[in-house]
Amino acid sequence: xxxxxxxxxxxxxxxxxxxxxxxxxxxxxxxxxxxxxxxxxxxxxxxxxxxxxxxxxxxxxxxxxxxxxxxxxxxxxxxxxxxxxxxxxxxxxxxxxxxxxxxxxxxxxxxxxxxxxxxxxxxxxxxxxxxxxxxxxxxxxxxxxxxxxxxxxxxxxxxxxxxxxxxxxxxxxxxxxxxxxxxxxxxxxxxxxxxxxxxxxxxxxxxxxxxxxxxxxxxxxxxxxxxxxxxxxxxxxxxxxxxxxxxxxxxx
Amino acid sequence: xxxxxxxxxxxxxxxxxxxxxxxxxxxxxxxxxxxxxxxxxxxxxxxxxxxxxxxxxxxxxxxxxxxxxxxxxxxxxxxxxxxxxxxxxxxxxxxxxxxxxxxxxxxxxxxxxxxxxxxxxxxxxxxxxxxxxxxxxxxxxxxxxxxxxxxxxxxxxxxxxxxxxxxxxxxxxxxxxxxxxxxxxxxxxxxxxxxxxxxxxxxxxxxxxxxxxxxxxxxxxxxxxxxxxxxxxxxxxxxxxxxxxxxxxxxxxxxxxxxxxxxxxxxxxxxxxxxxxxxxxxxxxxxxxxxxxxxxxx
Amino acid sequence: xxxxxxxxxxxxxxxxxxxxxxxxxxxxxxxxxxxxxxxxxxxxxxxxxxxxxxxxxxxxxxxxxxxxxxxxxxxxxxxxxxxxxxxxxxxxxxxxxxxxxxxxxxxxxxxxxxxxxxxxxxxxxxxxxxxxxxxxxxxxxxxxxxxxxxxxxxxxxxxxxxxxxxxxxxxxxxxxxxxxxxxxxxxxxxxxxxxxxxxxxxxxxxxxxxxxxxxxxxxxxxxxxxxxxxxxxxxxxxxxxxxxxxxxxxxxxxxxxxxxxxxxxxxxxxxxxxxxxxxxxx
Numbered sequence: 038x039x040x041x042x043x044x045x046x047x048x049x050x051x052x053x054x055x056x057x058x059x060x061x062x063x064x065x066x067x068x069x070x071x072x073x074x075x076x077x078x079x080x081x082x083x084x085x086x087x088x089x090x091x092x093x094x095x096x097x098x099x100x101x102x103x104x105x106x107x108x109x110x111x112x113x114x115x116x117x118x119x120x121x122x123x124x125x126x127x128x129x130x131x132x133x134x135x136x137x138x139x140x141x142x143x144x145x146x147x148x149x150x151x152x153x154x155x156x157x158x159x160x161x162x163x164x165x166x167x168x169x170x171x172x173x174x175x176x177x178x179x180x181x182x183x184x185x186x187x188x189x190x191x192x193x194x195x196x197x198x199x200x201x202x203x204x205x206x207x208x209x210x211x212x213x214x215x216x217x218x219x220x221x222x223x224x225x226x227x228x229x230x231x232x233x234x235x236x237x238x239x240x241x242x243x244x245x246x247x248x249x250x251x252x253x254x255x256x257x258x259x260x261x262x263x264x265x266x267x268x269x270x271x272x273x274x275x276x277x278x279x280x281x282x283x284x285x286x287x288x289x
Numbered sequence: 290x291x292x293x294x295x296x297x298x299x300x301x302x303x304x305x306x307x308x309x310x311x312x313x314x315x316x317x318x319x320x321x322x323x324x325x326x327x328x329x330x331x332x333x334x335x336x337x338x339x340x341x342x343x344x345x346x347x348x349x350x351x352x353x354x355x356x357x358x359x360x361x362x363x364x365x366x367x368x369x370x371x372x373x374x375x376x377x378x379x380x381x382x383x384x385x386x387x388x389x390x391x392x393x394x395x396x397x398x399x400x401x402x403x404x405x406x407x408x409x410x411x412x413x414x415x416x417x418x419x420x421x422x423x424x425x426x427x428x429x430x431x432x433x434x435x436x437x438x439x440x441x442x443x444x445x446x447x448x449x450x451x452x453x454x455x456x457x458x459x460x461x462x463x464x465x466x467x468x469x470x471x472x473x474x475x476x477x478x479x480x481x482x483x484x485x486x487x488x489x490x491x492x493x494x495x496x497x498x499x500x501x502x503x504x505x506x507x508x509x510x511x512x513x514x515x516x517x518x519x520x521x522x523x524x525x526x527x528x529x530x531x532x533x534x535x536x537x538x539x540x541x542x543x544x545x546x547x548x549x550x551x552x553x554x555x556x557x558x559x560x561x562x563x564x565x566x567x568x569x570x571x572x573x574x575x576x577x578x579x580x581x582x583x584x585x586x587x
Numbered sequence: 588x589x590x591x592x593x594x595x596x597x598x599x600x601x602x603x604x605x606x607x608x609x610x611x612x613x614x615x616x617x618x619x620x621x622x623x624x625x626x627x628x629x630x631x632x633x634x635x636x637x638x639x640x641x642x643x644x645x646x647x648x649x650x651x652x653x654x655x656x657x658x659x660x661x662x663x664x665x666x667x668x669x670x671x672x673x674x675x676x677x678x679x680x681x682x683x684x685x686x687x688x689x690x691x692x693x694x695x696x697x698x699x700x701x702x703x704x705x706x707x708x709x710x711x712x713x714x715x716x717x718x719x720x721x722x723x724x725x726x727x728x729x730x731x732x733x734x735x736x737x738x739x740x741x742x743x744x745x746x747x748x749x750x751x752x753x754x755x756x757x758x759x760x761x762x763x764x765x766x767x768x769x770x771x772x773x774x775x776x777x778x779x780x781x782x783x784x785x786x787x788x789x790x791x792x793x794x795x796x797x798x799x800x801x802x803x804x805x806x807x808x809x810x811x812x813x814x815x816x817x818x819x820x821x822x823x824x825x826x827x828x829x830x831x832x833x834x835x836x837x838x839x840x841x842x843x844x845x846x847x848x849x850x851x852x853x854x855x856x857x858x859x860x861x862x863x864x865x866x867x868x869x
Contacts (some may be wrong), residue, residue, distance in 0.1 A: 127474040
């Protein structure tokens, strides 16, 4: 049995009095695509963001339990948060550009982690723009403000930016919900291609997207982990009643 | 019998009058000052007025240079002292301070803004002047009465803190959260995020805050007048006294009428002051309006 | 990587030091003025006018300045109110989005930043032209100009926040614009209007440069609008520099009185504004 890449043990998250995630225990293997599904408000985003400690930024949040990445608990006090976030990247629902040029957006990550050499940065920028299928469209105008790109291009830029710090895990929070269908398909294509190198965990409310992309599915309902397993099993023939109801479209 | 509609009509006309008056006040003030300065402006070349340091009004010599320099020395010193702590404090309040602490500190800063100018002057005379005279100057190896550019600069700096801090706080708060989140998600430290992402987008606003602070310091009268010595010579060090334009006007209004053209001279100083401060404020206002529009409309 | 942590810690320390510097200065000002002033305050200080010689008499108190300031700021506030409220109402009810409205608002924005010595100079010039001497009336006029932009801006902001639905209700019942304005708008905005008045009053009572030329100074309480009037800020200014300790005491007392008045007004108006804000979450 392979060691899971990420191992979540009895994770509980509270926003003040509200118990958002209840006793989540889950193992995630490496280099596969995992979809987190469930009705709105069930805690999908909370779970996702607790994997790279971005929920730390929320006022009044309390976390108990463990999240082990490569056997190290990221919630340990002695752990260096910035290196966790380097290892586990996040792509948000709507593209959140840095107020800089296209080039600088991508170079920002490597720069803050110590890469200063101009040549190295040039190579990194090109490599990851290619990896997110954006290079051809922007190679002539890298110095232009990133805000000039279309939404679809911006989201691919965010993908390139996240890849540029060379993470092991990619977290995607509804990565295509702000995009038109064509751009959405392109991002999906990229994620499928990237599966070879990264463990990808994404949140979606589009069941068909989960079917298209994921190898493994996790179903959350009201903060609880109801069911998880290989995609074909959970989506086509779920065991739990609530999963069935969701998959059939009865609850949303 | 006055009908309701007539009352309505009359009332709206009266309100219109009040509004027009309010809108015209600033122009009337500028016009009157301009008119009063005309006699002097027409008899002496502007370059001489601005660049000569010969101030002998009873002989008809009106060189404002010493006063302009006095104002510049004190104002620039004040800004140099005020800007770094103000900016750092704004960053702290906006990015690092826990909400409870911010809730206590921010109102205190606003309170600082409301203290009248003479009270600052009083403080300056009781506390700062002896401090400069007995402690700071000896350390620098200088003897002085304490009524110096330094005292004026420190008082002005304290008076300008709230202006810079409150505007900076507003613009820093207005900068978009998503960019901050993006930076943190990439593994940047908080300070790196502030340095590279927040500062970049707030820079114009902070410049506007500094310009506004400059204007405030430039036009300040009482506090600086009480501690700066009022000697009409161009200062050569911060331990020299100075004579800012505002102090010139305040100190001499009594003699205005007894010497020919003196009143013109003082009104010219007032006009110059007014136009400079207005310029600063209009420029800063335009910058801030642009920023506010951008962030409120998304 | 350690370099980053070091940099972060370094700047965090700088930031806290800066905060302490700024707050420390505030404390220093309050402590020094209150300390010196409290020692000088007594019942007789507050209830007597100076006597024992013109201008720098060694006995008596600061009643002239207290009453003078109240008259000056009070008169100016009333005058400013009479102009400001109609203006603020007009801008919001009648001229909304017109060229006049944006011109007036911008003009007032500019006026807002005018240093108060300009009002003094302007007032003085006009007074000379009219043959007036330094008097209560002159001081009130100059202070009115000072208060105008402050009061109008504050009132404008409050009136602007009144939801349209309230006014619609009134109009749909057939009320005229005036009636709606008086009965609905003003009533709704009343707390905010009172706060605006307080704010402007507080600013005016503390100002010295406007009244320096225009109100004059005297040991007595003005008996008519044409008498000169003392004021707390000028009481500090003129009496601080004398060699007589009794006179200096009056300066300190004036200083702390002024500080207490202004800070109280500031705190009260802030509390009021906070209470108002509770109702404006839509």
